[in-house]
Amino acid sequence: MPQKRKYWLMKSEPSAFSLDDLAKSPAQTTCWDGVRNYQARNFMRSMTVGDQVLFFHSNADPPAVVGIAEVVKTAYADPTQFDKKNKHYDPDSDPSIPRWETVDIKYVRKFSRSVPLDQLRKEIRLKGMVLLQKGSRLSVQPVSPLEWGHILSLV
């Protein structure tokens, strides 16, 4: 039984990995590794192939939703947790029960006009967005179908 497509938002600092970087990646696909937050991991675990992702540039000027990606591979063990040289190495993660997971996402498109954070804040329909809640730092978060539709109407 095909599952219904779901919507998400993922944050990335463009100085580290931008949407353009994704577009230039082999097969325009990348492994979304390095996530070390349980809530974010759990959201990735619930993703299915075909889920749509808003690509958000954080720590950017301005912070903004810049385009769309999609999930092309469901959650699997994040290899960086076992790599001693990796910044995200986790010595406490047991390879037989990996603690951290990742998904693969693929570039879909870049908006001709990105939607800056302050514009999102002005939209009454988006008041409930996880992204806009005070102190919200989740780097992987759900987006409701209504929020998704409304954001796409802004680009």
Added chain:
DNA sequence: GCCAACGTTGGC
């Protein structure tokens, strides 16, 4: 660069 908000760690 500042700093508020958050998540995690570890002593007790």
Added chain:
DNA sequence: GCCAACGTTGGC
């Protein structure tokens, strides 16, 4: 189980 200390995130 509490909570202070610490490290990180990310807007500004």
